[in-house]
Each structure stands twice: as structure tokens, then as C-alpha cells.
Amino acid sequence: MRPRQLPMIWVAGVVAASALVVVGLQGAPVAAPRAAVRAPAVDAPPRAVSSLAGTTPDGGASATADDALVLDPALIRLFDYYLTTVGERPLSAIQAQVEHDLDGRL
Secondary structure, three states: OOOOHHHHHHHHHHHHHHHHHHHHHOOOOOOOOOOOOOOOOOOOOOOOOHHHOOOOOOOOOOEOOOOOEOOOHHHHHHHHHHHOOEOOEOHHHHHHHHHHHHHHHO
């Protein structure tokens, strides 16, 4: 494997993991604003892991006029922020925290 392929594989893995989380969230009701405006970040739920202590979520989330979630680099950064805790807590807890954050942003 060539050295230049490693970053692309890592990016593909992050995108795939983010897509899995997005697909998992599709069944959850999300109230979205009519305009694609980024809202301020919401405080993390009380049981945040210690590795995220003193940090704030990176990225953002927005929706289109027809309430569709905008899949953009800001959303990927938001999912990546929470996915850094894989191994520290179960995926269900990570998904709950992502849902909490998205509920506050949209």
C-alpha cells in the first residue's frame, strides 16, 4: 500500500462511519428550521467521557428548506467529534449524544 493511500482510507472510514450514524438517525424525528442556518452548539449531556472534557463539539448541522439534513463537511466533523469516543463507551451512548446535539442544533 502506498503512503498516499493511507489518508484516503482513513477518510473513507470516517465517511462510512458517519453515514452509518446518519442512517441510524433517520428514524428519529428531527425538527429542522426552514433556513439552512447553523445554530450554536448545545452543551453535552451530563455523562460525557473524560476524553472530551474541556472541549466543544466541532462542526455543525443544517437542514434544507424541505427539512432534509444537509450532508456536508461540517456534519462530518460533528460526527467525527463524537466518534472519537468509540471504545470508551458503547455505540448506543454515542448515538444518544449525537441525537441530543442534533436536537439542539436543528
